[in-house]
Amino acid sequence: MNELQRKDLQYIWHPCSQMKDYESFPPIVLERGEGPYLYDIEGRRYLDAVSSWWVNLFGHSNKRINKAIANQVDKLEHAIFANFSHKPAIELAERIVKLTPEGLNKVFFADNGSSAVEVALKLSFQYHQQMGKPKKIRYVAISEAYHGETLAALSVGDIDLYNEIYKPLLLNTFKAAGPNCYRCPYGEDRENCEGSCIEDMERIVSEHHEEITAVIIEPMIQGAAGMKIYPAIYLKKLRQLCNTYDIHLIADEIAVGFGRTGKMFACEHAQISPDIMCLSKGLTAGYMPLSLVLMTDTIYDAFYDDYVSLRAFMHSHSYTGNPIGCAIACESLNIFEDENVIDKNRITSQRIQERIRPLLDHPNVGEFRQLGMVGALELVKDKKTKEGFDWKQRVGYQIYQIALKHGVLLRPLGNVIYFMPPYVVDEKDIDFMVGTAEKAICEYLGR
Numbered sequence: 001m002n003e004l005q006r007k008d009l010q011y012i013w014h015p016c017s018q019m020k021d022y023e024s025f026p027p028i029v030l031e032r033g034e035g036p037y038l039y040d041i042e043g044r045r046y047l048d049a050v051s052s053w054w055v056n057l058f059g060h061s062n063k064r065i066n067k068a069i070a071n072q073v074d075k076l077e078h079a080i081f082a083n084f085s086h087k088p089a090i091e092l093a094e095r096i097v098k099l100t101p102e103g104l105n106k107v108f109f110a111d112n113g114s115s116a117v118e119v120a121l122k123l124s125f126q127y128h129q130q131m132g133k134p135k136k137i138r139y140v141a142i143s144e145a146y147h148g149e150t151l152a153a154l155s156v157g158d159i160d161l162y163n164e165i166y167k168p169l170l171l172n173t174f175k176a177a178g179p180n181c182y183r184c185p186y187g188e189d190r191e192n193c194e195g196s197c198i199e200d201m202e203r204i205v206s207e208h209h210e211e212i213t214a215v216i217i218e219p220m221i222q223g224a225a226g227m228k229i230y231p232a233i234y235l236k237k238l239r240q241l242c243n244t245y246d247i248h249l250i251a252d253e254i255a256v257g258f259g260r261t262g263k264m265f266a267c268e269h270a271q272i273s274p275d276i277m278c279l280s281k282g283l284t285a286g287y288m289p290l291s292l293v294l295m296t297d298t299i300y301d302a303f304y305d306d307y308v309s310l311r312a313f314m315h316s317h318s319y320t321g322n323p324i325g326c327a328i329a330c331e332s333l334n335i336f337e338d339e340n341v342i343d344k345n346r347i348t349s350q351r352i353q354e355r356i357r358p359l360l361d362h363p364n365v366g367e368f369r370q371l372g373m374v375g376a377l378e379l380v381k382d383k384k385t386k387e388g389f390d391w392k393q394r395v396g397y398q399i400y401q402i403a404l405k406h407g408v409l410l411r412p413l414g415n416v417i418y419f420m421p422p423y424v425v426d427e428k429d430i431d432f433m434v435g436t437a438e439k440a441i442c443e444y445l446g447r
């Protein structure tokens with residue numbers, strides 16, 4: 001352990017970690033980043049195959065974005081956003097409304113993903129309170145959902161690792177059994193799926209719609225659940241269901257927005273518009289915390305009144321609408337336009353798929369699933385029965401450590417090793433990324 005690592009462990013509590021692990025596996029102290037690579041203080045480099053927790057789009061220390069920051073910081077770094085505004089926020093709001101699915105016409109600013117989810121949940125609840133539906137106080141989420149880690153966000157989450165201990169504090173959310181395509185209980189396959197798994201959602205919504213204000217969902221990919229990809233038909237049916245019963249559909253596109261799934265927004269796969277949409281992570285290309293909550297005019301209008309009525313949304317965050325974050329987001333949208341990013345990513349995605357093929361007959365690779373720029377290998381103990389490894393074995397974590405030694409950052413989700421690289425990876429980077437994953441899997445599990 002070097003001096004910086006020692007000091008780090010003396011003072012810092014790292015996220016989503018058992019700090020005792022750091023005794024044998026101390027933090028890697030980074031110095032700089034360039035393109036898809038991170039460099040530590042000893043000059044070793046790591047390919048950032050998870051986009052630093054799904055945020056980075058165009059590589060680290062991107063020249064265009066760096067310049068946009070420099071330009072903005074010389075003008076205005078931050079200012080109060082109540083009664084005041086600025087060009088970067090106005091430009092961003094206008095462009096985002098034009099880019100997102102039809103009907104999402106108003107933008108509320110927050111400053112990270114979880115707070116965007118809080119805003120969405122509060123908006124839906126308050127809307128129904130103000131519309132004379134005081135009984136609508138409950139949310140519906142699907143199994144293994146993830147929407148962030150503040151208390152309300154955890155309440156609509158269903159991953160025990162994050163939720164379990166807090167359950168006595170959490171809201172009473174309905175949990176519907178969601179899609180589980182690799183182990184589909186209906187025996188459907190992805191290509192000819194009829195979305196039968198909407199059944200449990202239908203049951204809950206039809207029985208309890210009078211109490212339900214909103215359904216929240218991660219469109220197309222349940223990220224934290226292990227990059228669980230599901231067909232668009234589920235979203236189509238869910239949209240219908242919410243319409244039938246006067247329930248808001250909240251699309252949490254925090255992880256999947258900005259091209260990750262091969263479309264600018266994941267809802268486009270199902271050609272649906274949610275009532276509320278949350279955006280963060282890729283919004284600032286991985287540079288700064290910023291989030292947006294988009295909503296329909298119907299929701300916005302229900303809050304529009306004389307001040308004395310107080311049908312206002314009395315919600316704020318100190319760094320709401322930060323101009324530097326907004327300037328970055330605008331430059332990121334410029335890059336999407338100028339560099340034809342969505343089209344180019346199709347080729348990158350194809351390459352990852354081709355490169356992964358030799359690994360598919362490995363006895364512990366249960367499935368490789370992919371949508372756009374997200375690919376995931378689900379490792380199993382038994383390929384035939386699809387029985388997974390015991391989580392206490394920490395198979396993914398062991399493979400992660402081996403891959404790091406070989407220079408690739410592949411931080412897993414349980415027994416799922418996934419690829420979600422910045423969009424700037426080239427052919428060599430992909431070979432290195434997938435080749436190292438293969439090497440690490442075979443080194444740990446044999447071949």
Ligand SMILES: *Cc1c(COP(=O)(O)O)cnc(C)c1O
Pocket residue numbers: 112113114115117146147148149218223224252253254255280281
């Ligand atoms: C990361 C994430 C969040 C939470 O965002 P934070 O900025 O980490 O609070 C919420 N929903 C989804 C789908 C996410 O992936």
